[in-house]
Amino acid sequence: MRLLCASTFLLALPAFSRLLTSISELDDLKYDFVVIGGGTAGSVLANRLSEDGRHKVLVVEAGVDNANIQDIIVPFLGPGAFNSLVDWNFTSIPQTEMFNRTIPLPRGFVLGGSSSINFMTWNRGSDDVWDNFARLSNDSGWSWDSVSRLTPPSDGHNTTGEVIPSAHGNGPVLTSLSGFATELDPIVSGTARSIGGRFKYNEDPNAGDMIGTSFVQNSIGHGARSSAATAYLVPILHRPNLDVVIHSRVTKVRASYPAQNDIPTIDTVEIAHSATGPRIEVTASREIILSAGVFGTAQLLMLSGVGPKEELEKRHIPVVVDSPDVGKHLVDHPLLANYFVVNSNTSFERVLRNGSIAEDLLGQWEANRTGLMVDPAAGNTAAFLKNPADLFPKFDPSSGPKSANIEMIFCNGFEPLGPTSLPSNGSFMTVITAVVSPTSRMNLFSFISDNFSDVFIGGTLTLNSTNPFDSPVIDPRLYSTEFDIQTMVQAMKDVDTFVSESAWEGYIVRPFVEFSNDEERAIYARNNSITVNHSVGTARMGPGDGTDGVVDSSLRVKGVNGLRIVDASVYPQIPENHPQAVAYILAERASDLIRSCHFE
Ligand SMILES: Cc1cc2nc3c(=O)[nH]c(=O)nc-3n(C[C@H](O)[C@H](O)[C@H](O)COP(=O)(O)OP(=O)(O)OC[C@H]3O[C@@H](n4cnc5c(N)ncnc54)[C@H](O)[C@@H]3O)c2cc1C
Ligand SMILES: *[C@@H]1O[C@H](CO)[C@@H](O)[C@H](O)[C@H]1NC(C)=O
Ligand SMILES: *[C@@H]1O[C@H](CO)[C@@H](O)[C@H](O)[C@H]1NC(C)=O
Ligand SMILES: *[C@@H]1O[C@H](CO)[C@@H](O)[C@H](O)[C@H]1NC(C)=O
Ligand SMILES: *[C@@H]1O[C@H](CO)[C@@H](O)[C@H](O)[C@H]1NC(C)=O
Ligand SMILES: *[C@@H]1O[C@H](CO)[C@@H](O)[C@H](O)[C@H]1NC(C)=O
Ligand SMILES: *[C@@H]1O[C@H](CO)[C@@H](O)[C@H](O)[C@H]1NC(C)=O
Ligand SMILES: *[C@@H]1O[C@H](CO)[C@@H](O)[C@H](O)[C@H]1NC(C)=O
Ligand SMILES: *[C@@H]1O[C@H](CO)[C@@H](O)[C@H](O)[C@H]1NC(C)=O
Ligand SMILES: *[C@@H]1O[C@H](CO)[C@@H](O)[C@H](O)[C@H]1NC(C)=O
Ligand SMILES: *[C@@H]1O[C@H](CO)[C@@H](O)[C@H](O)[C@H]1NC(C)=O
Ligand SMILES: *[C@@H]1O[C@H](CO)[C@@H](O)[C@H](O)[C@H]1NC(C)=O
Ligand SMILES: *[C@@H]1O[C@H](CO)[C@@H](O)[C@H](O)[C@H]1NC(C)=O
Numbered sequence: 001m002r003l004l005c006a007s008t009f010l011l012a013l014p015a016f017s018r019l020l021t022s023i024s025e026l027d028d029l030k031y032d033f034v035v036i037g038g039g040t041a042g043s044v045l046a047n048r049l050s051e052d053g054r055h056k057v058l059v060v061e062a063g064v065d066n067a068n069i070q071d072i073i074v075p076f077l078g079p080g081a082f083n084s085l086v087d088w089n090f091t092s093i094p095q096t097e098m099f100n101r102t103i104p105l106p107r108g109f110v111l112g113g114s115s116s117i118n119f120m121t122w123n124r125g126s127d128d129v130w131d132n133f134a135r136l137s138n139d140s141g142w143s144w145d146s147v148s149r150l151t152p153p154s155d156g157h158n159t160t161g162e163v164i165p166s167a168h169g170n171g172p173v174l175t176s177l178s179g180f181a182t183e184l185d186p187i188v189s190g191t192a193r194s195i196g197g198r199f200k201y202n203e204d205p206n207a208g209d210m211i212g213t214s215f216v217q218n219s220i221g222h223g224a225r226s227s228a229a230t231a232y233l234v235p236i237l238h239r240p241n242l243d244v245v246i247h248s249r250v251t252k253v254r255a256s257y258p259a260q261n262d263i264p265t266i267d268t269v270e271i272a273h274s275a276t277g278p279r280i281e282v283t284a285s286r287e288i289i290l291s292a293g294v295f296g297t298a299q300l301l302m303l304s305g306v307g308p309k310e311e312l313e314k315r316h317i318p319v320v321v322d323s324p325d326v327g328k329h330l331v332d333h334p335l336l337a338n339y340f341v342v343n344s345n346t347s348f349e350r351v352l353r354n355g356s357i358a359e360d361l362l363g364q365w366e367a368n369r370t371g372l373m374v375d376p377a378a379g380n381t382a383a384f385l386k387n388p389a390d391l392f393p394k395f396d397p398s399s400g401p402k403s404a405n406i407e408m409i410f411c412n413g414f415e416p417l418g419p420t421s422l423p424s425n426g427s428f429m430t431v432i433t434a435v436v437s438p439t440s441r442m443n444l445f446s447f448i449s450d451n452f453s454d455v456f457i458g459g460t461l462t463l464n465s466t467n468p469f470d471s472p473v474i475d476p477r478l479y480s481t482e483f484d485i486q487t488m489v490q491a492m493k494d495v496d497t498f499v500s501e502s503a504w505e506g507y508i509v510r511p512f513v514e515f516s517n518d519e520e521r522a523i524y525a526r527n528n529s530i531t532v533n534h535s536v537g538t539a540r541m542g543p544g545d546g547t548d549g550v551v552d553s554s555l556r557v558k559g560v561n562g563l564r565i566v567d568a569s570v571y572p573q574i575p576e577n578h579p580q581a582v583a584y585i586l587a588e589r590a591s592d593l594i595r596s597c598h599f600e
Contacts, residue, residue, distance in 0.1 A: 025245070031057060034287075042567070057242050075120060088295070092478075098478055113228065122578070125575045126403045132399035154179025155179045172235075179374040185381055211404060224369070255320075329458045330474070334479060335417060338433060342508055399576060411429065412429065418528045459476040460477070536568045536571040550569075551565050551570050
């Protein structure tokens with residue numbers, strides 16, 4: 001039996017709200033809702049659950065304030081956030097299919113979470129992504145809706161043919177097309193229109209069908225990053241029924257009283273500023289919502305005794321719920337930078353090489369929000385492709401026909417993504433390729449032959465110690481299947497096909513690296529890939545009440561009451577797109593589900 005909605009009395013509300021910088025500033029330790037993590041999903045929940053003013057909400061964020069940090073405001077400077085004070089600096093363990101290289105796995109350590117440090121690409125996911133969520137969770141309520149609002153690009157250019165405005169909504173996150181045209185834009189869109197087929201031009205990838213070549217939309221408004229912090233959280237910090245505390249890490253969640261009918265009710269959150277510092281406890285009379293992200297959530301569940309029994313016993317953690325899927329099914333999109341030497345005077349590595357050019361451009365951004373700095377250090381155009389039919393005949397692990405296997409992003413400069421450092425001379429184009437329907441997850445054989453064997457090939461997250469301030473052991477198992485590496489090789493060849501069209505004549509000087517066969521390509525991919533930083537799945541959603549999945553389709557943690565998970569760890573399959581919009585939409589729906597329980 002599952003208790004659907006706990007009914008309790010409303011708590012008295014305090015007179016004002018604050019952005020608290022220390023747990024010592026918390027006075028009343030009782031709330032209706034406690035949200036763990038003020039990141040992408042957590043900020044949405046903070047807003048929606050405090051909206052009608054009747055419930056007292058606390059957000060506990062481990063990281064720092066987002067205000068006044070230039071690298072997370074100015075789009076082009078975004079990569080400056082990696083390995084800085086706003087990054088958790090996670091790293092994978094050596095990847096056996098990648099010559100034992102370790103891969104950096106950044107995550108936002110700041111209000112807004114990873115939406116404050118990401119590359120800002122905005123994809124709300126194909127119709128198939130959402131239908132597949134519904135299928136895998138056995139709940140038809142999972143269908144997409146819009147959380148964003150399209151704004152004009154910074155340069156005010158005519159966007160006819162580059163976006164379908166009617167497909168967009170009126171939500172708080174500001175989105176726009178790139179605001180600084182590059183020489184690549186007409187070449188890429190022209191090539192797509194002329195060769196068609198797998199590369200066909202797609203007027204708007206956010207209108208339900210992602211397949212084809214398109215102009216990229218970003219979570220940017222008026223030339224500045226629009227994050228969960230700027231769109232959802234900062235505007236509501238004045239609400240008297242909301243407290244947000246930063247620099248504060250949740251170290252455990254637990255039940256404060258004995259289980260009823262064997263089902264414990266999680267109602268207490270333990271918080272600390274440092275590993276050796278004092279712990280304080282806060283209680284939630286209605287629900288605790290875990291939004292600590294794909295690495296933080298699984299780690300915290302295990303520290304709290306919710307996880308695979310053998311894993312918990314290894315660390316002498318008392319088992320609250322044996323939940324085998326916690327930390328399993330971790331999956332990410334492998335990424336490779338394909339470099340070309342090009343005939344250009346405007347490609348952006350000149351800015352990376354020369355501080356005074358960068359200063360001038362920043363001055364321009366400050367003066368009137370124009371120029372190179374209004375866009376991410378990425379591409380204005382991208383393509384989502386299906387594998388050719390003969391690569392893996394009859395095998396397509398994507399969510400459906402409107403979702404891709406491969407992505408290509410066309411960048412007007414040298415993107416330092418991986419081991420190759422910026423050459424001291426030369427002009428470059430980077431074509432990023434990514435495998436967006438990776439099979440390095442679970443039960444590959446079930447896809448291929450309906451053979452439901454238990455061959456586990458997915459990534460994992462496990463504890464390295466019981467200290468909540470230690471990093472977990474993260475193994476995304478990149479390229480652990482033939483499909484994934486062969487699809488990357490296909491993507492590399494697709495790039496060559498695309499840029500050998502006539503529109504590129506005179507522009508491409510030569511590929512930076514030459515390959516003579518697919519074997520060489522595969523070795524290069526294994527030796528040079530990183531990820532698109534799209535890890536998901538460590539607490540996935542599953543149907544019904546069974547042990548398949550950590551949460552049910554209403555995102556309630558199976559086996560306990562009072563605890564939900566709302567973040568990218570619950571995705572039942574990795575979306576074939578950049579996943580931030582999926583986190584926002586998930587959190588909007590979760591808010592509706594929670595409100596329907598408690599907002600009578
Ligand atoms: C570098 C990078 C680039 C990316 N680029 C893109 C892109 O261009 N487009 C796109 O769509 N997606 C992109 N993504 C992915 C996307 O940003 C994430 O999938 C999404 O933001 C995840 O949201 P979330 O709510 O699950 O987690 P997060 O937004 O990461 O939020 C988790 C929050 O919980 C906090 N937290 C963690 N543990 C604790 C704890 N114990 N106690 C208290 N607080 C805690 C964290 O500090 C963080 O604020 C990128 C991600 C990264 C890191
Ligand atoms: C990440 O690394 C940077 C640079 O070393 C450091 O300043 C920052 O504090 C680190 N982040 C965390 C959460 O420790
Ligand atoms: C990777 O590491 C494993 C374990 O240490 C070792 O057995 C293997 O030979 C290494 N592989 C490569 C390519 O270095
Ligand atoms: C934008 O371009 C389209 C197609 O080229 C054209 O029909 C339309 O008039 C233009 N709009 C403006 C405001 O210039
Ligand atoms: C680059 O600049 C040089 C010198 O100004 C000019 O001759 C050349 O045509 C330019 N090349 C391109 C591709 O614009
Ligand atoms: C950097 O660019 C400026 C022009 O903005 C130029 O005057 C200067 O010589 C360049 N410096 C180097 C080292 O190339
Ligand atoms: C913006 O400012 C730059 C100088 O910083 C100037 O060259 C440019 O013309 C301005 N653009 C607009 C649209 O005002
Ligand atoms: C850089 O300069 C060297 C020496 O002139 C030249 O050989 C090399 O091809 C250049 N590299 C690029 C990428 O242009
Ligand atoms: C199913 O897959 C397993 C693991 O590879 C294999 O041992 C078994 O023979 C397969 N069974 C069938 C019927 O193909
Ligand atoms: C796990 O902990 C050990 C001992 O502190 C440390 O040497 C190792 O690097 C840690 N592993 C990971 C993946 O963090
Ligand atoms: C992998 O790349 C490194 C340089 O980053 C190079 O030294 C090494 O030879 C490469 N290994 C293979 C197998 O290509
Ligand atoms: C992913 O993270 C790495 C490591 O911090 C970073 O170098 C890279 O630019 C990021 N890539 C994307 C596409 O977010
Ligand atoms: C899926 O839902 C239907 C009805 O809503 C139910 O009959 C069925 O048992 C569910 N399946 C699983 C696996 O939970």
